[in-house]
Amino acid sequence: MIDPAFARTWLMRSGRPSRREEWAVPHDADAFVIDVEDAVPGGEKRAALGELRDWLGAGGAAWVRIDAFGSRHWAGAVDALRGVRGLRGVVLAKTESAADVSATAGELAGLPVVRLVESARGLQRVDEIAAVPGVLRIGFGIGDFRRDTGVGASAVALAYPRGRIAVASTAAGLAGPIDGGAQGVAADSLRAQAEVALDVGFTGKFALLDSQLAPLNAAFAPDEAQIAAASELVRAVAAAPDELADGDALPRLERARTLLARATAYGLPVPA
Numbered sequence: 001m002i003d004p005a006f007a008r009t010w011l012m013r014s015g016r017p018s019r020r021e022e023w024a025v026p027h028d029a030d031a032f033v034i035d036v037e038d039a040v041p042g043g044e045k046r047a048a049l050g051e052l053r054d055w056l057g058a059g060g061a062a063w064v065r066i067d068a069f070g071s072r073h074w075a076g077a078v079d080a081l082r083g084v085r086g087l088r089g090v091v092l093a094k095t096e097s098a099a100d101v102s103a104t105a106g107e108l109a110g111l112p113v114v115r116l117v118e119s120a121r122g123l124q125r126v127d128e129i130a131a132v133p134g135v136l137r138i139g140f141g142i143g144d145f146r147r148d149t150g151v152g153a154s155a156v157a158l159a160y161p162r163g164r165i166a167v168a169s170t171a172a173g174l175a176g177p178i179d180g181g182a183q184g185v186a187a188d189s190l191r192a193q194a195e196v197a198l199d200v201g202f203t204g205k206f207a208l209l210d211s212q213l214a215p216l217n218a219a220f221a222p223d224e225a226q227i228a229a230a231s232e233l234v235r236a237v238a239a240a241p242d243e244l245a246d247g248d249a250l251p252r253l254e255r256a257r258t259l260l261a262r263a264t265a266y267g268l269p270v271p272a
Contacts, residue, residue, distance in 0.1 A: 002030035004063075004089065004112065004136060005175040006265035008204045008220035009213050012065065012181075014039040017051045023060060028213040030204070033063040036077060037093045045073050049080035056086035063087075063114070068094035069103055078107040089113060089136060094144065096122045098132045105134030112136035114178065118144035123161050130172035138169050139206065142180030155196045166201030176203030187215040194219035203262070222263045230256035230263075231271040 002008075011029030013022050015036035023034060040048045045067075052064065064087060066077035071094075081087055089112035092104050096119060105113050113134050117123055118141030130138055140162060142153075151157045165177045179197040182190055182205050194216055197205060205216055222230070233256045237249070263270050 003265055004031050004114075006203070006262055007031040007178075008266070009216050010063075010091075010114075010139075010178055010204060010206045011210070011213060012039070012206060012208055015048045015052055015064070016040050016044055017047050020051055020055065023055060023062065025210075027210050028217065029207065030217070031063060031088075032061070033065050033091055033206075035065040037065045037067050037073075039065075042073065046076060049077060053080050053084055056081075056084045059086065061086045061088060063089050063091055065091040065093060066104075068092070068096075069100035074104075078104065082108060087111060091139065092116060094118045094122065094141070095129060097125055098128045101129060101132040101135055105132075110134060114139050116141040117161070117165055119148040120145075123164055126164055126168040127171065130168040130174055135172070135174060137175050137178055137204075138165050139178040140165055140180045140202075145180075159200065162197070162200045162202065170201065176201055178202065178204040178206060181206045181208055182212045182216060185209060185211045190215040191219040217266075221266050221268060222259050226259060227263050227268065227270060230259045234260065 007030035009029045010031045010033055011027055012033045012035045013019065015034045016039065034052060036045060036048050036052065056062065064081060067073035069092065081090070090104060090108060091114045092100065093116050095101060095115040095117065101113055101115050105111065114137050115129060115135055116139045117126055126138065129135065142158065145161060146153065169177045179202045182193060184190065190212055194205060198220065203220060205220070207213055207216060233252060237253055260270055
Protein backbone atom coordinates (compact mmCIF):
# COMPACT_ATOMS: atom_id res chain seq x y z
CA MET A 1 0.00 0.00 0.00
CA ILE A 2 1.19 3.51 -0.83
CA ASP A 3 1.22 6.07 1.97
CA PRO A 4 -1.65 8.45 1.01
CA ALA A 5 0.70 11.39 1.50
CA PHE A 6 2.57 10.08 -1.56
CA ALA A 7 -0.37 8.63 -3.52
CA ARG A 8 -0.18 9.48 -7.21
CA THR A 9 -3.53 8.18 -8.42
CA TRP A 10 -6.84 8.58 -6.58
CA LEU A 11 -9.40 6.38 -8.32
CA MET A 12 -13.04 7.37 -7.83
CA ARG A 13 -15.87 4.90 -8.20
CA SER A 14 -19.54 5.64 -7.82
CA GLY A 15 -21.12 5.13 -4.40
CA ARG A 16 -24.55 4.30 -5.82
CA PRO A 17 -25.98 1.12 -4.27
CA SER A 18 -26.46 -0.35 -7.75
CA ARG A 19 -22.69 -0.09 -8.29
CA ARG A 20 -21.66 -1.83 -5.07
CA GLU A 21 -20.10 -4.79 -6.91
CA GLU A 22 -17.56 -2.40 -8.44
CA TRP A 23 -16.15 -1.38 -5.06
CA ALA A 24 -14.26 -4.64 -4.67
CA VAL A 25 -12.93 -4.81 -8.25
CA PRO A 26 -9.09 -4.89 -8.15
CA HIS A 27 -7.28 -1.81 -9.40
CA ASP A 28 -3.81 -0.26 -9.60
CA ALA A 29 -4.63 3.04 -7.90
CA ASP A 30 -2.48 4.27 -5.02
CA ALA A 31 -5.66 5.44 -3.25
CA PHE A 32 -9.27 4.33 -3.74
CA VAL A 33 -12.21 6.71 -3.25
CA ILE A 34 -15.91 5.86 -3.21
CA ASP A 35 -17.83 8.95 -4.28
CA VAL A 36 -21.12 9.63 -2.49
CA GLU A 37 -21.19 13.30 -3.51
CA ASP A 38 -21.55 14.02 -7.23
CA ALA A 39 -21.84 10.33 -8.16
CA VAL A 40 -24.96 9.69 -6.05
CA PRO A 41 -28.30 11.50 -6.58
CA GLY A 42 -29.78 13.10 -3.48
CA GLY A 43 -32.59 10.57 -3.20
CA GLU A 44 -30.13 7.68 -3.08
CA LYS A 45 -27.61 9.07 -0.62
CA ARG A 46 -29.09 7.57 2.54
CA ALA A 47 -29.23 4.09 1.01
CA ALA A 48 -25.76 4.52 -0.47
CA LEU A 49 -24.26 5.46 2.87
CA GLY A 50 -25.93 2.48 4.54
CA GLU A 51 -24.54 0.11 1.90
CA LEU A 52 -21.14 1.72 2.18
CA ARG A 53 -21.09 1.47 5.96
CA ASP A 54 -21.89 -2.24 5.74
CA TRP A 55 -19.24 -2.85 3.07
CA LEU A 56 -16.51 -1.03 4.97
CA GLY A 57 -17.44 -2.73 8.22
CA ALA A 58 -17.27 -6.14 6.56
CA GLY A 59 -13.65 -5.72 5.46
CA GLY A 60 -13.76 -3.19 2.64
CA ALA A 61 -11.28 -0.32 2.62
CA ALA A 62 -11.61 3.06 0.93
CA TRP A 63 -11.61 6.79 1.20
CA VAL A 64 -15.03 8.40 0.77
CA ARG A 65 -15.86 11.66 -0.95
CA ILE A 66 -18.64 13.36 0.97
CA ASP A 67 -20.80 16.42 0.40
CA ALA A 68 -19.69 19.91 1.38
CA PHE A 69 -19.88 21.03 4.98
CA GLY A 70 -23.13 22.92 5.57
CA SER A 71 -25.00 21.04 2.86
CA ARG A 72 -27.99 18.96 3.88
CA HIS A 73 -26.16 15.73 3.09
CA TRP A 74 -22.94 16.41 5.04
CA ALA A 75 -24.39 15.53 8.46
CA GLY A 76 -25.85 12.30 7.15
CA ALA A 77 -22.49 11.29 5.72
CA VAL A 78 -20.48 11.89 8.89
CA ASP A 79 -23.14 10.17 11.00
CA ALA A 80 -23.05 7.11 8.76
CA LEU A 81 -19.26 6.93 8.58
CA ARG A 82 -18.36 7.75 12.17
CA GLY A 83 -16.29 4.95 13.71
CA VAL A 84 -16.52 2.64 10.70
CA ARG A 85 -13.68 0.19 10.29
CA GLY A 86 -12.11 0.33 6.84
CA LEU A 87 -12.63 4.07 6.33
CA ARG A 88 -9.22 5.46 5.36
CA GLY A 89 -10.27 9.11 5.38
CA VAL A 90 -12.60 11.51 3.62
CA VAL A 91 -12.36 13.71 0.57
CA LEU A 92 -14.37 16.79 1.52
CA ALA A 93 -16.10 18.44 -1.42
CA LYS A 94 -16.28 22.18 -2.01
CA THR A 95 -14.37 23.25 1.10
CA GLU A 96 -14.48 27.00 1.60
CA SER A 97 -13.25 27.63 5.15
CA ALA A 98 -11.03 26.26 7.88
CA ALA A 99 -14.16 25.52 9.92
CA ASP A 100 -15.35 23.10 7.21
CA VAL A 101 -12.28 20.93 7.71
CA SER A 102 -12.14 21.24 11.49
CA ALA A 103 -15.76 20.19 11.86
CA THR A 104 -15.36 17.22 9.53
CA ALA A 105 -12.14 15.96 11.14
CA GLY A 106 -13.69 16.41 14.57
CA GLU A 107 -16.78 14.41 13.69
CA LEU A 108 -14.67 11.57 12.31
CA ALA A 109 -12.27 11.22 15.23
CA GLY A 110 -9.31 12.79 13.54
CA LEU A 111 -9.33 10.73 10.34
CA PRO A 112 -7.30 12.43 7.60
CA VAL A 113 -9.10 14.80 5.28
CA VAL A 114 -8.31 15.63 1.67
CA ARG A 115 -10.10 18.89 1.07
CA LEU A 116 -11.14 19.96 -2.38
CA VAL A 117 -10.73 23.54 -3.59
CA GLU A 118 -13.55 23.94 -6.09
CA SER A 119 -14.53 27.61 -5.96
CA ALA A 120 -13.16 31.14 -5.96
CA ARG A 121 -14.01 31.46 -2.28
CA GLY A 122 -12.17 28.26 -1.47
CA LEU A 123 -9.10 29.45 -3.35
CA GLN A 124 -9.12 32.78 -1.52
CA ARG A 125 -9.00 30.91 1.79
CA VAL A 126 -6.65 28.11 0.78
CA ASP A 127 -3.83 29.24 3.11
CA GLU A 128 -5.94 29.07 6.26
CA ILE A 129 -7.56 25.82 5.15
CA ALA A 130 -4.20 24.16 4.50
CA ALA A 131 -3.05 25.03 8.01
CA VAL A 132 -5.92 23.23 9.78
CA PRO A 133 -4.82 20.11 11.72
CA GLY A 134 -6.17 16.99 10.08
CA VAL A 135 -5.68 18.10 6.47
CA LEU A 136 -3.62 15.48 4.67
CA ARG A 137 -3.52 17.05 1.21
CA ILE A 138 -5.44 19.54 -0.90
CA GLY A 139 -7.21 18.51 -4.07
CA PHE A 140 -8.17 20.77 -6.95
CA GLY A 141 -11.71 20.30 -8.27
CA ILE A 142 -11.18 21.73 -11.72
CA GLY A 143 -14.66 21.18 -13.14
CA ASP A 144 -16.51 22.97 -10.36
CA PHE A 145 -13.83 25.66 -10.13
CA ARG A 146 -14.25 26.44 -13.82
CA ARG A 147 -18.02 26.49 -13.45
CA ASP A 148 -17.75 28.90 -10.52
CA THR A 149 -15.17 31.24 -12.05
CA GLY A 150 -15.65 30.92 -15.80
CA VAL A 151 -11.94 30.29 -16.47
CA GLY A 152 -10.82 28.12 -19.36
CA ALA A 153 -9.37 24.63 -19.34
CA SER A 154 -5.89 25.44 -20.62
CA ALA A 155 -2.75 25.06 -18.53
CA VAL A 156 -2.27 28.84 -18.70
CA ALA A 157 -5.80 29.56 -17.45
CA LEU A 158 -5.39 27.16 -14.52
CA ALA A 159 -1.80 28.06 -13.65
CA TYR A 160 -2.78 30.64 -11.04
CA PRO A 161 -5.13 28.44 -8.96
CA ARG A 162 -2.75 25.49 -9.21
CA GLY A 163 0.13 27.68 -8.08
CA ARG A 164 -1.85 29.09 -5.15
CA ILE A 165 -2.80 25.60 -4.00
CA ALA A 166 0.75 24.26 -4.32
CA VAL A 167 2.32 27.16 -2.41
CA ALA A 168 -0.31 26.93 0.36
CA SER A 169 0.36 23.20 0.67
CA THR A 170 4.11 23.68 0.98
CA ALA A 171 3.77 26.55 3.45
CA ALA A 172 1.58 24.37 5.68
CA GLY A 173 3.94 21.41 5.49
CA LEU A 174 1.53 19.27 3.48
CA ALA A 175 2.40 16.78 0.78
CA GLY A 176 1.98 17.86 -2.84
CA PRO A 177 -1.64 18.52 -3.84
CA ILE A 178 -3.82 16.34 -6.04
CA ASP A 179 -4.84 17.63 -9.45
CA GLY A 180 -8.34 17.52 -10.90
CA GLY A 181 -9.72 14.56 -12.79
CA ALA A 182 -7.73 13.03 -15.62
CA GLN A 183 -9.14 13.38 -19.12
CA GLY A 184 -9.14 10.65 -21.77
CA VAL A 185 -7.23 7.39 -21.93
CA ALA A 186 -4.37 8.06 -24.37
CA ALA A 187 -1.05 7.50 -22.60
CA ASP A 188 0.65 10.50 -24.20
CA SER A 189 -2.17 12.82 -23.17
CA LEU A 190 -2.21 11.50 -19.62
CA ARG A 191 1.55 11.95 -19.33
CA ALA A 192 1.21 15.52 -20.58
CA GLN A 193 -1.52 16.22 -18.00
CA ALA A 194 0.72 14.84 -15.25
CA GLU A 195 3.67 16.93 -16.42
CA VAL A 196 1.56 20.11 -16.23
CA ALA A 197 0.63 19.23 -12.66
CA LEU A 198 4.17 18.27 -11.65
CA ASP A 199 5.56 21.53 -13.02
CA VAL A 200 3.60 23.51 -10.42
CA GLY A 201 4.22 21.16 -7.50
CA PHE A 202 1.29 18.72 -7.66
CA THR A 203 2.18 15.08 -7.06
CA GLY A 204 -1.06 13.23 -7.80
CA LYS A 205 -4.26 13.24 -9.82
CA PHE A 206 -7.83 12.03 -9.50
CA ALA A 207 -8.88 9.36 -12.01
CA LEU A 208 -12.26 7.99 -13.07
CA LEU A 209 -11.11 5.10 -15.26
CA ASP A 210 -8.91 2.12 -14.46
CA SER A 211 -7.18 2.53 -17.82
CA GLN A 212 -5.85 5.93 -16.69
CA LEU A 213 -3.96 4.51 -13.71
CA ALA A 214 -0.84 2.91 -15.17
CA PRO A 215 0.11 5.90 -17.37
CA LEU A 216 -0.47 8.34 -14.51
CA ASN A 217 1.43 6.26 -11.97
CA ALA A 218 4.39 6.10 -14.32
CA ALA A 219 4.22 9.81 -15.14
CA PHE A 220 4.11 10.95 -11.50
CA ALA A 221 6.97 8.66 -10.45
CA PRO A 222 10.65 9.65 -10.84
CA ASP A 223 12.36 7.85 -13.70
CA GLU A 224 15.64 5.92 -13.50
CA ALA A 225 17.75 8.85 -14.67
CA GLN A 226 16.23 11.21 -12.11
CA ILE A 227 16.73 8.69 -9.31
CA ALA A 228 20.33 8.06 -10.33
CA ALA A 229 21.13 11.78 -10.48
CA ALA A 230 19.50 12.45 -7.11
CA SER A 231 21.33 9.54 -5.50
CA GLU A 232 24.66 10.70 -6.91
CA LEU A 233 24.13 14.20 -5.55
CA VAL A 234 23.29 12.91 -2.07
CA ARG A 235 26.39 10.65 -2.10
CA ALA A 236 28.62 13.47 -3.30
CA VAL A 237 27.46 15.81 -0.54
CA ALA A 238 27.94 13.11 2.09
CA ALA A 239 31.46 12.39 0.85
CA ALA A 240 32.62 15.99 0.48
CA PRO A 241 30.11 18.45 1.93
CA ASP A 242 32.45 21.44 1.63
CA GLU A 243 32.90 20.98 -2.11
CA LEU A 244 29.27 21.88 -2.87
CA ALA A 245 29.24 25.31 -1.34
CA ASP A 246 27.50 27.28 -4.11
CA GLY A 247 24.26 29.04 -3.27
CA ASP A 248 22.09 26.46 -5.02
CA ALA A 249 23.61 23.41 -3.31
CA LEU A 250 21.19 23.15 -0.40
CA PRO A 251 18.03 23.58 -2.51
CA ARG A 252 19.32 20.97 -4.98
CA LEU A 253 20.10 18.59 -2.14
CA GLU A 254 16.62 18.99 -0.62
CA ARG A 255 14.96 18.44 -4.00
CA ALA A 256 17.07 15.28 -4.44
CA ARG A 257 16.07 13.95 -1.03
CA THR A 258 12.41 14.65 -1.73
CA LEU A 259 12.61 12.84 -5.06
CA LEU A 260 14.26 9.82 -3.43
CA ALA A 261 11.62 9.75 -0.72
CA ARG A 262 8.93 9.61 -3.41
CA ALA A 263 10.79 6.85 -5.25
CA THR A 264 11.06 4.82 -2.06
CA ALA A 265 7.35 5.30 -1.32
CA TYR A 266 6.53 3.92 -4.78
CA GLY A 267 8.75 0.88 -4.29
CA LEU A 268 11.23 1.92 -6.96
CA PRO A 269 14.88 0.80 -6.65
CA VAL A 270 17.07 3.49 -5.09
CA PRO A 271 20.88 3.05 -5.15
CA ALA A 272 22.43 2.72 -1.72
